[in-house]
Amino acid sequence: MTVLDFFALHPVFSREEFAQFLASRGAVSTQTADSHLTRYLAAGRIGRVKRGVYFVSGPGETAQKTPLDYLLIASRLAPDSVLAYHSALEAHGHAQSLFESLFFLTETKVKPLTFRGRRFVPVVPPAALRRRKKSFVLCTEVERRGLPCRVATLERTLVDVLDRPDLAGGLEETWRSLAGIPLLDLDPILSYVRLRGEATLAAKVGFFLEKRRDTLRVPERVLTRLRRLRPQQAHYLDRQLGGEMAPGWNLIVPIPILAREWEAAA
Secondary structure, eight states, X not given: OOHHHHHHHOSEEEHHHHHHHHHHTTOOOHHHHHHHHHHHHHTTSEEEEETTEEEEOOTTOOTTTOOOOHHHHHTTSSTTOEEOTHHHHXXXXXXXSOOSEEEEEOSSOOOOEEETTEEXXXXXXXXXXXXXXXXXXXXEEEEETTEEEEEEOHHHHHHHHHHOGGGTTSHHHHHHHHHTOOOOOHHHHHHHHHHHTOHHHHHHHHHHHHHTHHHHTOOHHHHHHHHHTXXXXXXXXXXXXXXXXXXXXXXXXXXXXXXXXXXXXX
């Protein structure tokens, strides 16, 4: 395989991946990778997202103008990067809107990055997961431009965005996106909610599943288990939006949700 063959198979790649490729061809000097990268950067054959992360120019294009898969880039910005929140909804094809901010889970110390008008935001996994060494539970892979891309499953994403709608475009965008999902595996959702150990989160998830119980075929046993985890006192789904009490969940829910105004067509 030549260097150009490597570029054809890796539209986005890290310095480490490139160095490993060169090593497989017998290169032993650590400076070999840097010299190659410097030469191809100068020629416009590749571009740099940040130190150690590169992208390949399209045929007949320069690095400055070649179209990019920003989700794929986000998935390569840390060794343990996993697309999450709104970016996971995008990767699964269920986001209502495309955003200029992209979110990825990582335990690596990575700074936020702005590149070509897009903001790439690292998010530390919830503390409850880190304590149990399960930061990346319920993650899977999708293929983007021929490369594997790690992403939170839809089941985890549903729970995560109900917990942090600010990382999914706000409550309305979150609700509209989730309401368009036609099928979910409910047992992993239950397990993940228990793992998170947050009563208010259990109520949010339970209320959502109750509102979508016909579409998602949610059995009563699932709702019963989530009700057992709900908070003892009333909590807001969104304090700024206020609302009314949702029966059975100790959750104050905005009127547009109760009236099903924010549900998207599947």
